[in-house]
Amino acid sequence: MKRLSISLTAVFILTLCLFVSSYAKKPKEIVIPCIIDISGPYAPITAPAFSGFSDACEYVNQRGGIKGVPLKPLIRDCGGRVNVAVSHYMGFREMKPKPLTLFISVSAEGEALKQRIVEDNLVAMSVPGGTTIYPPANTFGLYPLxxxxxxxxxxxxxxxxxxxxxxxxxxxxxxxxxxxxxxxxxxxxxxxxxxxxxxxxxxxxxxxxxxxxxxxxxxxxxxxxxxxxxxxxxxxxxxxxxxxxxxxxxxxxxxxxxxxxxxxxxxxxxxxxxxxxxxxxxxxxxVNDPGIKLLTKWFKEKKRKPTDRTLVYQLAWANVLTMQEVISKAVDKVGWDKLDGAAVKIQMEKLKDFSPLGLTYYSFSPRKHAPGKGYxxxxxxxxxxxxxxxxxxxxxxxxxxx
Missing domain, CATH: 3.40.50.2300 (Response regulator)
Structure with a gap:
């Protein structure tokens, strides 16, 4: 009985370690999971994130990805329903290797997933309504409160x-x-x-x-x-x-x-x-801004619809470029073998006026998880x-x- 107890304990510890483990080696790709309202009441503004993530990841991959590792967006539609968002998240957390980050396009979904994101040692960027951002945990604002x-x-x-x-x-x-x-x-x-x-x-x-x-x-x-x-x-x-x-x-x-x-x-x-x-x-x-010129160029090359020209298309680019920045710095600090959500979070909290393509400004700290500039x-x-x-x-x- 004692041997059985020891064996069961060992299995439990091994299972736990597998769940919270970091990358064991340099991965073939880095998946960026996204929970987006492609349908539902917010769809006119949020659905263009699908095009935005596809274009931004391709842009980054053409320039070497993250230290030679390509990015792959994994997009799921929740149609404005929190229970569907939670269901998609449960699927993400079972992936091997487990994702490092998450993108959330609706405040209610960010609130519902906030504690789970902490428990699973992920880093999220979300729209900042309600208690999504504060008290500060593992979620950061895509724009100011x-x-x-x-x-x-x-x-x-x-x-x-x-x-x-x-x-x-x-x-x-x-x-x-x-x-x-x-x-x-x-x-x-x-x-x-x-x-x-x-x-x-x-x-x-x-x-x-x-x-x-x-x-x-x-x-x-x-x-x-x-x-x-x-x-x-x-x-x-x-x-x-x-x-x-x-x-x-x-x-x-x-x-x-x-x-x-x-x-x-x-x-x-x-x-x-x-x-x-x-x-x-x-x-x-x-139209004369360099960042807008670049996005417009991609729009034309990819033959995006005029209805894709929304804020959230830009949010997708900002998220991808920010993840490229902080994951790269986390790898420099801890290596691929120890790369996990905690390492990425540390780098997020060190960002000061980081400006992806000049589109916006991100400054974070351990106490402040939402940016603070506008016009x-x-x-x-x-x-x-x-x-x-x-x-x-x-x-x-x-x-x-x-």
Missing amino acids: YQDMFGGFMDWVVENWDFNKMGRNPRIAILTWDTTFGRAILTPEVDDYAKKKNIDIVDKVLFSVRDLDVTTQLIRIKMKKPDWVYTNIAVDGVAAIAKSAQGIRYDLKLGGCTVLDWSAIMLAGKLLNGTTLLYTFKSWDD IAQIKDEKIIPITGWRELPDLRPAEHR
């Missing part, structure tokens, strides 16, 4: 507000989705920052991600006479606001962040002209045009995580 971007928008409002002339504070109403993503800006830190900046938040109104008409919500907001209506949503939700405002002849001034992108413009067109955005990636319409842009003639340079955004993560 939604509340930080809202704070940056408020900074710009105050910079352009004449308190003496107007004789009052600027007024902002919030109209956003009733989802993890949409509610991400409804935090005490945002309220406190608005008070600090002498901004009055006059209303907070939610609507369903399935709603295509928000006339009732806009009538309520209009009565509060806000100077700006700020929203933390994307695609169909943005179109619903723009079209409903037109229906009641409400000439609102709309504000948003980096997720209000070309997929929304394709749906709402000229109705979005005049919208002001806190942006964190280079605009596709900045102000406006939609003019259905194009997203920068109107300021890059700036540091206010840090509005929960105080206990600073």
